[in-house]
Amino acid sequence: MTTIREVVIGIDGGGTYTRVAVADLAGNMLASIVAEGAASIHKDLAAATNVRQAIASAIADAGVAPSQVRGIAAGIAGYDSPADLEWVKQLTDVPGLNCPKWHVNDTVAAHYGALMARPGIIAIAGTGSNIFAITESGQAISNYSFHHYAASAARFIAYDAVYEALAGNTDATDSELLGTMLRHFDCSSLDELALLARNGFEEDARERNRIFGQFAPSLTEAAEGGSSLAILVCNRAIDQMIVGIELLARSFDRGTIPVSFIGSVANSPYFFRALGEKLAHGRNRTYNVAAPMLPPVAGAVLLALSKLGIEFDEESLKQKLSKAG
Structure with a gap:
């Protein structure tokens, strides 16, 4: 049988x-x-x-x-x-x-x-962004519960970088990133990119977000390489993620809280290192950055x-x- x-x-x-x-x-x-x-x-x-x-x-x-x-x-x-x-x-x-x-x-x-269902916090930044926790009492909470959102998803940091570039917030360290940006959006100059932006980039929102999301790896790589613009944008997103983590941490008992990073943005070398360094000086709790099991x-x-x-x-x-x- x-x-x-x-x-x-x-x-x-x-x-x-x-x-x-x-x-x-x-x-x-x-x-x-x-x-x-x-x-x-x-x-x-x-x-x-x-x-x-x-x-x-x-x-x-x-x-x-x-x-x-x-x-x-x-x-x-x-x-x-x-x-x-x-x-x-x-x-x-x-x-x-x-x-x-x-x-x-x-x-x-x-x-x-x-x-593995143990208490702790995960910080997600990839196609989307979310910070989620399960506390010692089994309570599931998200930064959304606080009406907080960390704009650290791939498309958001890419949008931010383009806006900063068009606003002129660049220096000599950004030349390679700007070249990559222009090629990504198929533009020959920042003026042409500004015209594309003024016309809304791409009419379909899903396609527009996809195009921007695909630029994020170049941005996090540029931050690792020392681009001032990329560092500015990435640090802004990282600071928002830290705020979300600290918000959720207040719902835990006193003690060390495991934190894992999920997603392509959060696990890029620049984000991973900067997030870990900031959590090492946590304000509300002590954190232990742990690789996802x-x-x-x-x-x-x-x-x-x-x-x-x-x-x-x-x-x-x-x-x-x-x-x-």
Whole structure:
């Protein structure tokens, strides 16, 4: 008699890529894929198609049937209010998947992965920006709870840099960055870039944000190389992230708080180093910068297993889930 293998699915639905992992109930990774296309309807109107296709591909790669899935945990970027659940639920509406489905903001999945559900703070800066914590009492809070937003996402620091350049806030250290900026926006001069800006850059907001977001790696690299403009912009965003972390820290008991950085911007060499240096002199609490234990998609798998009440050995599960991409 053949035993039917039961599995869970974890989804890290970001603003650029959709990651899906399939694991059995012991945490053994059976499939892990990274699919082009955002999971957030705010980034891509085809978000539902993107996620459903990614789920179908992951199930096929794992060699299981939809009926074998015990539960799905989906961390979705842009799921910020109860009203969002209407479009979020559609992402996992795949024929045959009649199991429990737990939809959360992608920061929850990221936290589960980074700190394996332990108390602490994660600071996200990549396609999006969010600072999220789970306290010792199990309370989940975000800087959004304070109506605070750290404008540290890729597109925001890129917008900021372009505005500062057009305002003339540059010096000799910025020549290479300005050249890269003009090439990125296909302009021959700052005057031409100013005209492009005056006309709104790009009519479609999603496409405009995508173009700006793609410039962010050049900006963080320029900050590392000593560009005054890049350093100004990056430090401004870093200071906002620090404010958000300190806000959340007040909800913790006195003691050292683990903090992990998530996302391409937060983990760029300049941001990572500057954030760590500032947290070393924390005002409200003492912080310990810790590398994420698992990627967000593995955090979503862990969330699904936890929701099913499955007990596990943390170190063993960490080793198994670390294979998720």
